Amino acid sequence: xxxxxxxxxxxxxxxxxxxxxxxxxxxxxxxxxxxxxxxxxxxxxxxxxxxxxxxxxxxxxxxxxxxxxxxxxxxxxxxxxxxxxxxxxxxxxxxxxxxxxxxxxxxxxxxxxxxxxxxxxxxxxxxxxxxxxxxxxxxxxxxxxxxxxxxxxxxxxxxxxxxxxxxxxxxxxxxxxxxxxxxxxxxxxxxxxxxxxxxxxxxxxxxxxxxxxxxxxxxxxxxxxxxxxxxxxxxxxxxxxxxxxxxxxxxxxxxxxxxxxxxxxxxxxxxxxxxxxxxxxxxx
Numbered sequence: 001x002x003x004x005x006x007x008x009x010x011x012x013x014x015x016x017x018x019x020x021x022x023x024x025x026x027x028x029x030x031x032x033x034x035x036x037x038x039x040x041x042x043x044x045x046x047x048x049x050x051x052x053x054x055x056x057x058x059x060x061x062x063x064x065x066x067x068x069x070x071x072x073x074x075x076x077x078x079x080x081x082x083x084x085x086x087x088x089x090x091x092x093x094x095x096x097x098x099x100x101x102x103x104x105x106x107x108x109x110x111x112x113x114x115x116x117x118x119x120x121x122x123x124x125x126x127x128x129x130x131x132x133x134x135x136x137x138x139x140x141x142x143x144x145x146x147x148x149x150x151x152x153x154x155x156x157x158x159x160x161x162x163x164x165x166x167x168x169x170x171x172x173x174x175x176x177x178x179x180x181x182x183x184x185x186x187x188x189x190x191x192x193x194x195x196x197x198x199x200x201x202x203x204x205x206x207x208x209x210x211x212x213x214x215x216x217x218x219x220x221x222x223x224x225x226x227x228x229x230x231x232x233x234x235x236x237x238x239x240x241x242x243x244x245x246x247x248x249x250x251x252x253x254x255x256x257x258x259x260x261x262x263x264x265x266x267x268x269x270x271x272x273x274x275x276x277x278x279x280x281x282x283x284x
Contacts, residue, residue, distance in 0.1 A: 051226035087253035105129035123236035
C-alpha cells in the first residue's frame with residue numbers, strides 16, 4: 001500500500017526563512033467546497049462564511065508562535081468583500097486548546113486577540129485586545145468608530161493626503177486590487193503597514209505598558225483567518241459605498257505568501273534589496 005497524504009487543506013508559509021507546509025483546521029470541514037488552495041500551496045481563497053486556523057499535519061495541535069520582535073506579512077485581495085462583510089487575519093492566545101476548541105477576546109474566557117486585519121474593500125481595522133479587553137482599546141484604521149478619532153487613522157508615508165483618499169476603490173491603496181500587509185510587534189509599539197505599487201499607508205501604536213499585557217513574547221499565538229458577515233458597523237458604518245461598485249455576487253477573499261520573520265532578519269533583507277537596486281541602476 002502506498003502512502004497517502006492526509007486529507008484536508010494545506011498551505012505553504014515562509015516560517016523564519018524556511019518554507020513550511022502547514023495544515024489548516026477548517027470550521028466548515030476538510031471537504032468544504034468553499035475553500036480553495038492554489039497549486040503552489042501559497043494562496044488560500046475562502047468563499048462565504050469560513051474560518052481556518054494553523055495546525056499540525058494531523059490536525060490535533062494548533063501551531064503557536066511568540067511574536068515579539070517579529071514581522072508577520074502577507075498579500076491580500078479584499079476586492080470581493082463588500083460593506084457588511086469582513087475578511088480577517090489575526091492571532092489568538094490558544095494556550096491549552098486543541099482543535100476544535102476556540103477562544104478570543106470576546107469569549108467567556110477572554111483571551112489575547114491581536115487583529116492585524118478586520119477589513120473589506122471600504123474599511124480596515126487593526127486592534128490589539130489583551131485578555132478582558134472585549135471592546136478593543138488600541139485601534140488603528142479607516143472606517144467605523146475610527147473615523148471619529150483623528151489620532152487613530154492611517155497616514156501616508158510619501159505624500160500628504162486626506163484620510164478619505166487613502167484606502168478604498170481607486171484610492172491610494174486601491175482595494176479593487178491585491179495589496180501587501182505587514183505588521184511588526186516591537187516591545188513598545190505595533191506598526192501595521194499597507195503597500196501597493198509603491199504606495200504606503202501605515203500606523204504605529206505606542207503603548208509599552210499595554211502591549212506587555214498582550215503576551216507578545218509568549219509562544220501562545222495561533223494564526224486565524226476568516227470571512228464572515230454580521231453586524232460590522234463598528235468597522236464600516238461611516239464609510240459610503242462607492243457608486244456602481246457594490247458587489248452582489250460571490251463574497252470571497254484570498255490571502256497569499258504568508259511570512260513570519262524576526263525583525264532583525266527582515267531589516268537585513270530590505271537593506272540587501274535596496275543595495276541591489278542601487279547597484280543595478282549603474283549597470284548600463
